[in-house]
Amino acid sequence: MTLPSTTSEPLAAACAAALDAVHRQAPLVQCLTNHVVSGFTANMLLALGAAPAMVDIPAEAGAFAPVASGVLINLGTLGGRQPEAMREAAAAAHSAGTPWVLDPVAVGALPVRTPLAAELLGQRPTLIRGNASEIAAVAGADTAGRGVDATIDVDAVSGAAGELAGRLGAVVAVSGPVDLITDGATVVRVANGHSLLTRVTGAGCALGAVMAAFAAVTDDPLTAAVAASCAYGVAAEDAASGAAGPGSFAVALLDAVATLTPDRLADRARLEVVR
């Protein structure tokens, strides 16, 4: 991959400014997410300098979303009445203008989450984050996922992601070895990251929450998604350098996110912008 730094420098600076805004504003991020990753997700938001609020039950979820700075809806495990709470939160976020992120975990063939994801698109998510298989499924492309694993390549869904983004007026972020982020017009590739992220449960899910935090402090969702992805990737690179395996890597990732500065983010960003 060629990284034309002349093109990407303004975006790297915008990412740094967004991180600074997160630090200053400490956005309150409401998470309706799965029980597997809820603790790690909340810790990631706290490490970032944001404030998590895991308000995810009916009657409370809709009441809270207008107060929140950003909302994450992650379909990983839909226990109890969580789907109802998600409908409430998405509708309330949409009405109130609270930016919200949809993470369509393992959407495709599974019969509860797949129609729920389709329904929630009607509430106009600000951002949609997933792996290539999940984004393909949301976009209605013909693919088969294997649970939460991406079985297809990021670049293979570039067209579907752009079409989905354009149709919904949303930003679509496809996670992979190189993340692909698009609003339907511009495509950004973020080359930061580390393969150990695939060995930590909830690494992708927590990135969705980080995107909601960034979306809360910037008016441009494309910048928010790129800044989140890039900050996360730089922190992962730092964390991996001293890790003895996935356990110590996950711990170090929280430390690295907590100590990442805007300047360091700008220096280390590896972005490619295609308009």
Add this chain to the structure above:
Amino acid sequence: MTLPSTTSEPLAAACAAALDAVHRQAPLVQCLTNHVVSGFTANMLLALGAAPAMVDIPAEAGAFAPVASGVLINLGTLGGRQPEAMREAAAAAHSAGTPWVLDPVAVGALPVRTPLAAELLGQRPTLIRGNASEIAAVAGADTAGRGVDATIDVDAVSGAAGELAGRLGAVVAVSGPVDLITDGATVVRVANGHSLLTRVTGAGCALGAVMAAFAAVTDDPLTAAVAASCAYGVAAEDAASGAAGPGSFAVALLDAVATLTPDRLADRARLEVVR
């Protein structure tokens, strides 16, 4: 803050004796808590030398509470039929004389947990633990919380906490930079702790479980709450000394709780007693 050591030495010794009793008795602490922090809470109890039992469903929760040494009820996420299980457990604990702790997470404006907290007060919690906003809300004081964040000062709720404690015959513990603990007559301030506790999700929630463990081994709930708060704070100071951020701090906190001795607790306690 002045720390009149002449006054607080007997209390520090009582805290050390309570920690020794936890180590010897390994109290069985039943937790009905939120899915975000349940793993960390169970690990904290194990680190302390207590035994966690996360029995939190209807039919089982009420049956288990009389067998448990102590019970924690934390309102963080009230998924499925957890409220019903909490009603059962609180009633059974009250009837059986099992000490129990109420943690009214984010109570105030939210429409499910707020009336549930009020209802559960009827089962006479032994201890109520929360931040200043939550305690103010439970006490019926006029304040506005922002999710789980305290937006008001510990000392600002000193009066409300004392009134609540006296009215219910409970001990009320207000967490903050300096914890304030009162039974309505005596007020104790615990100055141990570290700001990194605010960067770990469930640090406060796990403290509620630790309080239930201490309440299980001592007849004096005020001493139990102070011992728990002080032990937790000393361990946090130890953990922070070698931590590179909130991730490594959370890991080190478990290690520090596991290795804390009664003597060290007595030496390091920073208590102020006001009668």
Add this chain to the structure above:
Amino acid sequence: MTLPSTTSEPLAAACAAALDAVHRQAPLVQCLTNHVVSGFTANMLLALGAAPAMVDIPAEAGAFAPVASGVLINLGTLGGRQPEAMREAAAAAHSAGTPWVLDPVAVGALPVRTPLAAELLGQRPTLIRGNASEIAAVAGADTAGRGVDATIDVDAVSGAAGELAGRLGAVVAVSGPVDLITDGATVVRVANGHSLLTRVTGAGCALGAVMAAFAAVTDDPLTAAVAASCAYGVAAEDAASGAAGPGSFAVALLDAVATLTPDRLADRARLEVVR
């Protein structure tokens, strides 16, 4: 305990081959487990080189089990409609021939999980894993458990475990200081492990998932259970050597599982085989 290495060498070699097969095949392990340990369990599977899929709601659980390589059903917390999802998953796994593991957490006196465990036995689990109290309860022996703690000795249930295994055509694994694993004909004792495993919540629960991963890649469930127990125990010994307490031990355990090689497993296995 005498360790007759002449008898156990072929089994140690089979364990090493099974670990190699896990690494090569990356089995997809569906987990229906409790909210306390779901994150740690998924991380353990990822560390091992397997792929977790926490699909645990009705309509989806049954649809997924035929696609999964192995299934874990753990009765720790039965929130929402999880029992219904477990019935689906067990039936679908049985029909499809997907190997599945039952972990009857705290079964005995508790009124929801105890009859559910009995009912699920009808779907013929490939493996049953628990502590001595839990295995005794499942076998119908007369004992009293204290929540998740084993209050009776592994060897005390050797007869009941063998009888249960023979009756169901299953392998029964009893966790303790020395694990006892039997198919009703052969009894294997695994002496690897470390006492810090009892200070980490979900250490036993995650072992159940690891057993499902091994059962997915070998036709012999006895070898699968022994390989899982032995790999876990060797990793625990490695992790304990550098740990400062239960917090750092849990992190190091994930690292040690991720870096364990088949050769090291064969070298370090401490097995006793009694036919």
